[in-house]
Amino acid sequence: MSIEEKADNVCIKVEPTEPMARIIRLATAALASRVGLNLDQADDLNTAVEEVFRSIIVTGNETADLFSMRYRVLQDRLEVIMESVPLDLSDQSSSVNRYSRFVIESIIDDLSDMPNPEKGFDIHMVKYLAN
Amino acid sequence: MPDSPRKTPSRSEIRALFVSYTETRDPKVKNALVDAHMDLVHSLARRFANRGEPLDDLVQVASIGLLKAIDRFDPERNVQFSTYAVPTIVGELKRYFRDRASTIRLPRGLRERTYKLNAAIQQYSQEHGRPPNISEIAAATGINEEEVIEGLEGAEASSVASLDTTSDNGEMSLLDVLGDDDRALANLDERLSLAGSMSNLDTREQSLIYLRFVEGLSQTEIAERLGISQMHVSRLLRRALMILRQDLVASTGPHSA
Known part of the structure; x- marks a missing residue:
């Protein structure tokens, strides 16, 4: 039996462009604040989000799609799900992927990724409130 | 008739105040300690008065340093308070000038907010x-909270201070603190197959x-180790x-092996 946790959900759709990186940083910082993450934790999450977002900016001109990301604000953690990302973190034959995974795994508590049914990969990152 | 000169507390009176403050944290005792050391604050602030900042502002900054020193001072240690306080106050003044230099392009209001945030973060962390x-x-x-987030982001957006920036204790550059760790860094480069991108960072960036x-x-731990602020780190x-990623993508393409 599972008990469903109560979460606030926030969805953002933005163009994958450089000016939007700041909007995403502000949104992530604000939501990290709601959970109560300290500055180090909030900055770690922002760095990881930025790392993924920059991989989208690189290929953004090819797709011209709006990029979707979802936040789940829970009592003890903040989850970020970045959708249809053109970054296959499981493919470690690519040096860029290897680098991105190293950076993100170093600073994020939980990281998982799976193929998106339509395009790219969904990347799920979690940062927990420190004890 | 001229005012009678303010009576400066003796060493033993100062020590008694510190013992009392350590035990009680009574704000009145703290105020008495502040009053007893305002000459020191003014004297140190005046040392920095020829750098284009109003003396009143510098006295205010130096006072923050004094408050920190009072809070941290342990009267059981066999050190005179003024000996202990001077580096803290001077450090606060230097940090003020460094933060002003690194946020010089920000509007005055945001600049002041950034300084205030920085000071609060450091004090809280300590x-x-x-x-x-x-x-x-x-x-x-x-x-x-909204203005705090904006202020922190504003500081992020401001120009980045040089890695050669002198650390807050005024004695060492970051390079001095970190030194060269070429072997470890080479291993990191090899481990990540960064195709030599690490070498495009200077030694200090690599060390960070x-x-x-x-x-x-x-x-925060890096900031403490280097004597700079968390925001700076x-x-x-x-x-x-950003440099590392750009170099890597430029040399291999976004999805290349």
Whole structure:
């Protein structure tokens, strides 16, 4: 039996462009604040989000799609799900992927990724409130 | 008739005040200690008065340093308070000038807010052994949470100070603190197959990456180790990561092996 946790959900759709990186940083910082993450934790999450977002900016001109990301604000953690990302973190034959995974795994508590049914990969990152 | 000169407390009176303050943390005792050391504050502030900042502002900054020194001073240690306080006050003044230099392009209001945030973050981290969250910074500064987030982001967006910046204790550059760790950095380069991209960072940037991502130090721990602010570490790391990624993508393509 599972008990469903109560979460606030926030969805953002933005163009994958450089000016939007700041909007995403502000949104992530604000939501990290709601959970109560300290500055180090909030900055770690922002760095990881930025790392993924920059991989989208690189290929953004090819797709011209709006990029979707979802936040789940829970009592003890903040989850970020970045959708249809053109970054296959499981493919470690690519040096860029290897680098991105190293950076993100170093600073994020939980990281998982799976193929998106339509395009790219969904990347799920979690940062927990420190004890 | 001229005012009678203010009576300066004797060493034994100062020591008694510190013993009392250590035991009670009574704000009245703290005020008495502040009053007893305002000559020192003015004297140190005047040393920096020829750098284009109003003396009143410098006295205010130096006073913050004095308050920190009073809070941290242990009267059981066989050290005179003034000996202990001078580096703290001078450090606060230097930090003020450094932060002004690194945020010179920000509007005055935002610049002042950034300085206030920086000071609050450092003080909180020292007192609690961990960095604050946004609401704790808001409570400490009286700035609302939205403005705190904006202020921190504004500081991020400002120009990045040089890695050669003298650290807050005024004695060492970052390079002096970190030194060269070529073997460890070469291993990191090899491990990540960065195709030599690490060598495109200067030694100090490489060392920051190493401390954060290999040794696993938090930004606050790095800041303490280097004697700079957490906000400064955050800016420098972000810049180094951006350079690394750009170089890597440029040399291999976004999805190349």
